[in-house]
Structure formats: C-alpha cells, structure tokens
Amino acid sequence: MERSTFVYDGDCAFCTRCAEFIERRIPTEVTVVPWQFADLDALGLTVAECEEAVQWVGADGSRAAGPDAIARLLGTSNAGWRAGGGLLRLPPVRVAAWPVYRWVARNRHRLPGGTAACALPQEARERLYGPTGRPPAAGA
Template sequence: METSTFVYDGDCAFCTQCADFIARRIPTGARVVPWQFADLDALGLTVAECEEAVQWVGADGVRAAGPDAIAKLLAGSGPIWRMAGAGLRFPPVRVAAWPVYRWVARNRHRLPGGTAACSLPQEARERLYGPAGRPTTEA
C-alpha cells in the first residue's frame, strides 16, 4: 500500500461532514474514504470494524481505530494538527478519548449535520437507503 487510508461511515451525515472538514482544512496525504466504497479486504478491515469506529490503515500497514485513528491522521498533517494528534496520544487524554468517542458515535444522529439514519445499524440503513446510502425504490 502506497498511501495511508482513513475510513469513515459514508452513510452517516455527521461522519461525512467530518470527512469533508478533513478534506477542506486538514492537509493530509492520506486517502479519506467511506468504508462503503473502500476495498475492505485489501485494507484488512471488516464491515463490523468499520461500523464500530473510524479506521486508519497506514502505508506501513499499521492499523488504528476511533480516536487512535484520528491521532494517526493528524500526525501526518500540518504542524498545528500534528500537535493536536500528539495531544490525543498523550496517555491521560487517550484514556478519556475512547469514552468520548463512543458517546459521540452513539449520539451522532443528534449532533450538527447528523440525521436519523446515522443512528440506525448498518443492516437497517441498507434496507431503507440501499447499500450506497441512497433511498431504495420499490417497483
């Protein structure tokens, strides 16, 4: 793998807004891609892992999830963002980061940009919106 990859939930409006923020504001050489359009096998990821948290697969094969993945993404960006990533890896912050991350993940449908679909399990989202997050049309 030549480029590191940051994988997020493309069916979630809140997650997509965060990914758009990364694309606009955080200079990174990583590929930022929704898991629904990523080659999970090539990345060594499972759907369950991607439903659980954002994922990082480094060009060196190192993997991380949740706030650890965010820290890895920030570590490869501009100076201010690198400092934020280092702060996220600082042990007392890292210990608090996972519970905060899980709270955000459970409540993402309530956060700015979130929608009701963000709170649904993947199976229910696919039933309602199709595998690519688009509404299904019944014939």
C-alpha cells in the same frame, strides 16, 4: 500500500461532514474514504470494525481505530495539526478520548449534520435506504 487510509462511515451525515472538514482543512496525503467504497479486504478491515469506529490503515500496515485513528491522521499533517495528534496520543488524553468518542458515535444522529440513518446499523440502513444510502425507487 503506497498511502495511508482513513476510513469512515459514508452513510452517516455527521461522519461525512467530519470527513469533508478533514479534506478541506487538514493538509494531508492520506486517502480519506467511506468504508462503503473502500476495498476492505485489501485494507484488512471488516464491516463490523468500520461500523464501530473510524479506521486508520497506515502505508506501513499499522492500524488504529477511533480517536487513535484520528491522532494518526492528524500526525500526517502540518505542525499545528500534528501537535493536536500528539496531544490525543498522551495517555491521560487518550484514556478520556475513548469514552467521548463512543458517546459521539452513539449519538451522532443527534449532532449537527446527523440524520436518523446515522443511528442505524448498516444492515438496517441498507434495508431502508438501499446500498447507496438513498431510498429505493418506488415500485422497486
């Protein structure tokens, strides 16, 4: 793999807004992609892993999830963002970051930009909204 990849849930509006922030504000060469459009097999990821947390797959094959993945992403940017990533890697911060991350993941449908679909597992989202994230056409 030539570039590191950061994988998020593209069916979640809150997650998508966060990914858009990354692409606009955090200068990095990392590929930021929704898992629904990523080659999960090539990345060595499963749907279950991607539904549980954001994922990092480094160009060197390293992997991380949740706040650890965010720390890795930040570590590829400029000095200010790298400092934030380094802070997130400190053991006491890392220990606190996981419960916060899990709370955000469970409540992402209530956060700014979130929608009711954000709270559903992938199988239920596809049943309601189709594989593209949009409701099936009438009569389909």
